[in-house]
Amino acid sequence: xxxxxxxxxxxxxxxxxxxxxxxxxxxxxxxxxxxxxxxxxxxxxxxxxxxxxxxxxxxxxxxxxxxxxxxxxxxxxxxxxxxxxxxxxxxxxxxxxxxxxxxxxxxxxxxxxxxxxxxxxxxxxxxxxxxxxxxxxxxxxxxxxxxxxxxxxxxxxxxxxxxxxxxxxxxxxxxxxxxxxxxxxxxxxxxxxxxxxxxxxxxxxxxxxxxxxxxxxxxxxxxxxxxxxxxxxxxxxxxxxxxxxxxxxxxxxxxxxxxxxxxxxxxxxxxxxxxxxxxxxxxxxxxxxxxxxxxxxxxxxxxxxxxxxxxxxxxxxxxxxxxxxxxxxxxxxxxxxxxxxxxxxxxxxxxxxxxxxxxxxxxxxxxxxxxxxxxxxxxxxxxxxxxxxxxxxxxxxxxxxxxxxxxxxxxxxxxxxxxxxxxxxxxxxxxxxxxxxxxxxxxxxxxxxxxxxxxxxxxxxxxxxxxxxxxxxxxxxxxxxxxxxxxxxxxxxxxxxxxxxxxx
Numbered sequence: 001x002x003x004x005x006x007x008x009x010x011x012x013x014x015x016x017x018x019x020x021x022x023x024x025x026x027x028x029x030x031x032x033x034x035x036x037x038x039x040x041x042x043x044x045x046x047x048x049x050x051x052x053x054x055x056x057x058x059x060x061x062x063x064x065x066x067x068x069x070x071x072x073x074x075x076x077x078x079x080x081x082x083x084x085x086x087x088x089x090x091x092x093x094x095x096x097x098x099x100x101x102x103x104x105x106x107x108x109x110x111x112x113x114x115x116x117x118x119x120x121x122x123x124x125x126x127x128x129x130x131x132x133x134x135x136x137x138x139x140x141x142x143x144x145x146x147x148x149x150x151x152x153x154x155x156x157x158x159x160x161x162x163x164x165x166x167x168x169x170x171x172x173x174x175x176x177x178x179x180x181x182x183x184x185x186x187x188x189x190x191x192x193x194x195x196x197x198x199x200x201x202x203x204x205x206x207x208x209x210x211x212x213x214x215x216x217x218x219x220x221x222x223x224x225x226x227x228x229x230x231x232x233x234x235x236x237x238x239x240x241x242x243x244x245x246x247x248x249x250x251x252x253x254x255x256x257x258x259x260x261x262x263x264x265x266x267x268x269x270x271x272x273x274x275x276x277x278x279x280x281x282x283x284x285x286x287x288x289x290x291x292x293x294x295x296x297x298x299x300x301x302x303x304x305x306x307x308x309x310x311x312x313x314x315x316x317x318x319x320x321x322x323x324x325x326x327x328x329x330x331x332x333x334x335x336x337x338x339x340x341x342x343x344x345x346x347x348x349x350x351x352x353x354x355x356x357x358x359x360x361x362x363x364x365x366x367x368x369x370x371x372x373x374x375x376x377x378x379x380x381x382x383x384x385x386x387x388x389x390x391x392x393x394x395x396x397x398x399x400x401x402x403x404x405x406x407x408x409x410x411x412x413x414x415x416x417x418x419x420x421x422x423x424x425x426x427x428x429x430x431x432x433x434x435x436x437x438x439x440x441x442x443x444x445x446x447x448x449x450x451x452x453x454x455x456x457x458x459x460x461x462x463x464x465x466x467x468x469x470x471x472x473x474x475x476x477x478x479x480x481x482x483x484x485x486x487x488x489x490x491x492x493x494x495x496x497x498x499x500x501x502x503x504x
Contacts, residue, residue, distance in 0.1 A: 068156060072287040073234055074163040078448060082455035082480060088120040089485060117189070122171070123457045124178040126161055126478045130154045134470040147472060151462055154476035158460065164289045166454075166482055167441070172406045172414055173380040176343045181443060181452065184484035185492055186413055194413045194422060195324060198434060202488065207329055208436055208497035210242040211235070213275065219444050219491040220277040228446040228489035232283050233275070235442030235496070236291040240284055242499050244272040282444065292440050293401040296349060296384065298337060298394045304345025309372035311340050311350045311381060318356065319364045319430070324423065326433040328361040335386040336431075337399045338369055340378035347372070349384065351394040358388075365431045366424050371407070381405045381417060383429060385437045400437035405429050436495045444491040451489045456480035 096112030103109050130150040143149055169180035179187070191197040198205070201222045204215065216233065223230040247270040275282045302310075316336060336352040350372075356365055371378055384399035406416040415421035417429065424430035445451055457479035465473040484490070 066156070066160065066288070068159070070288055071156075071159050071163045072285055073166050073290070074159055076285065076447070077166060077482070078453040079456055080449070080453055082123055082457040085123045085457065086120050087123060087455045087481060087483060088118060089483060091117040091119065091485065121179060121184075121455075121481045121483050123455070123479055123481050124169075124171075124176060126158050126165075127475050128154050128157050129465070129473060129475050131471050131473045134472070137472070147474075151474070151476065154462070154474075155460060158476050158478050160289065162478060162480075163287070167287075167290050168292075169482075170404070172409055172411065173341065173404050174343045175379060178481040180482060181484060181490065182441065182492060184482075185443075185487045185490055188487040190488065192412060194415075194434075197413055202491055204491060204493045206439075206493060206496050208439060208495055210246070210497050210499060211239055211442070211493070212243075212246065215493070216275050216282060216444065217277050219493070220279045220282065223444065223446070223489060223491060224279050226488050228451070228486070229280065230277070230282060230444055230446055230491075231280060232285065232447030233442060233444045234285040234287055234290060235493075236440045237286045237288060238291075238498050239440050239442050239496050240272070240286050242497075243284075244270050245499065247272065283447075290441070295398040295400045295438065296337075296339075298335075298349055298351050298397045298399060300349060302345060302347045306342070306344035306376050307347050308340040308342050308376045308378040309374035310347040311338050311369040311372050311378075313338075313350050313352060314368040314370060315366075316352045316354070316356055316368070317366045318358065319366055320360065321362050322364040322423070322430075322432065323362060324432055325362050325364040327358050327363050330388045330433050330436070331358050331361065331363075332388040333357050333390055334388055335390045335394055335397050335399070336365070336367060337384040337394070338367065339382045339384070340372065340380075341382055341404075342376055342379045344376065346382065347378070349399065353394065355390065364423075364433070367429045367431065368427060369429075370427075378407055380407060381429075383431065385431065387437055402431065402435040402437055403429075436497075438498070439494070440496040440498070442493040442496060444493070446489050449485075451486045452482060452484045454480055454482045 092114065094115035096114055100110050130153070132146045132150055136146055165178055165180050167180050167182060169177040170183040171177050171179055172183070185202070186197055188197070188200075188202070191200055197203065204219055206215065220230045272284065274284050333355045334357075335355055337349040338352075339349050340347040350369060352367070358365070367383065369381070381404070382401050383403045383405060385402050386397050386399055390397055403421075405421050406414060408418045409416040410419060415424075415429075417427060420426050421429040422432055422434070458477070460476070460478045463475045463477055465475065467473075
């Protein structure tokens with residue numbers, strides 16, 4: 001009997017004798033899903049199942065930028081309405097000289113005059129334009145209305161600028177900016193020169209050390225003598241982290257206690273929400289936008305196409321026997337760089353080609369440079385310096401901002417390139433090591449409307465623009481300015497150092 005085959009193979013069909021191994025491999029591939037993203041095809045002849053796949057897209061938008069919760073000072077800052085583009089205010093600076101007062105019976109007391117001062121701050125205008133095309137409005141997305149999403153994005157963009165401006169805004173640097181807390185603090189009429197301001201009790205220079213309890217308590221004492229009631233300290237996160245770490249070595253934990261989780265473990269670390277000074281409780285707040293300025297590599301590029309071109313290097317000279325210099329803690333080799341800035345952004349860095357060597361505590365450094373040629377002119381220059389001991393190439397060195405220099409102006413405390421900065425001749429900028437690279441600022445104050453507030457001409461708003469094409473364009477706007485009524489009731493901490501951290 002003829003043996004019956006268990007199955008029929010391809011060879012039993014006519015025309016399959018020439019099927020190659022490659023053809024069989026392609027047939028096999030058609031059964032595989034593969035790792036292609038939705039909408040992609042495996043190859044031009046569609047022999048891959050990628051064209052049939054339904055794209056699996058997460059329904060929520062993942063935020064890689066900051067969130068509203070990161071904007072801290074703006075939310076806490078006192079606010080009130082403004083009614084003009086120039087907001088004036090009066091200050092009572094003195095009840096009269098503290099003298100005499102005790103008299104004979106029936107005698108006319110001596111006359112004393114109170115002292116008043118009128119000041120003003122200009123309302124400034126923040127805004128950003130957003131646009132969504134009409135076809136994009138019709139497209140189905142996983143994030144809902146794009147108009148609503150872009151409105152929210154515009155609001156957060158404005159709030160970031162407003163929040164950073166509360167700390168570092170300076171109309172002598174960028175005319176369109178309002179003056180922030182640090183700028184108005186320096187403009188205190190009690191100090192006519194930079195030396196007087198830096199030596200005042202309102203400025204606490206930590207010279208690279210971290211914040212300690214003694215530092216805060218001493219600053220509270222100064223404010224008490226300034227008739228303030230300190231209750232609020234705000235700083236970059238690293239400053240408060242370092243402060244909390246000072247308590248780590250003092251911690252005591254009972255093993256097996258219920259201070260941890262359900263397994264009787266122990267939760268390490270220390271949360272320090274404030275500080276109990278001799279004069280009352282100080283609430284701590286952190287703000288990521290209080291950071292003075294991130295470092296820039298020497299080969300970094302301009303931040304905006306409308307930024308000015310980098311300045312042109314002329315020279316760098318070490319000045320000896322400068323009795324106002326503070327290079328006692330920074331002797332060694334350093335590198336310098338300078339950028340130009342306007343209201344649109346910052347230029348690339350002008351690198352001082354050679355290492356500058358500081359050998360004595362009374363040395364200082366004079367930098368000389370001129371404006372670069374370009375379509376956009378600078379409002380100011382930012383001077384950068386490396387950490388002491390820089391030996392690598394300038395292009396790969398990390399530079400940190402140490403001062404901002406207006407192009408023109410006659411302010412004795414700020415100076416300008418046109419008139420010289422901090423004792424330098426006309427057209428030069430002197431570095432006396434007043435500000436250390438890679439350090440931070442913070443401030444302590446009586447946090448209420450007696451000291452400062454934000455005067456708002458109009459609420460944060462959205463304003464639609466005319467439709468001139470198949471797209472909706474709109475602006476997000478905010479008008480206002482912070483006003484520091486009592487700069488003498490704010491302590492500014494400068495040159496706050498950072499602990500070295502080793503991350504495994």
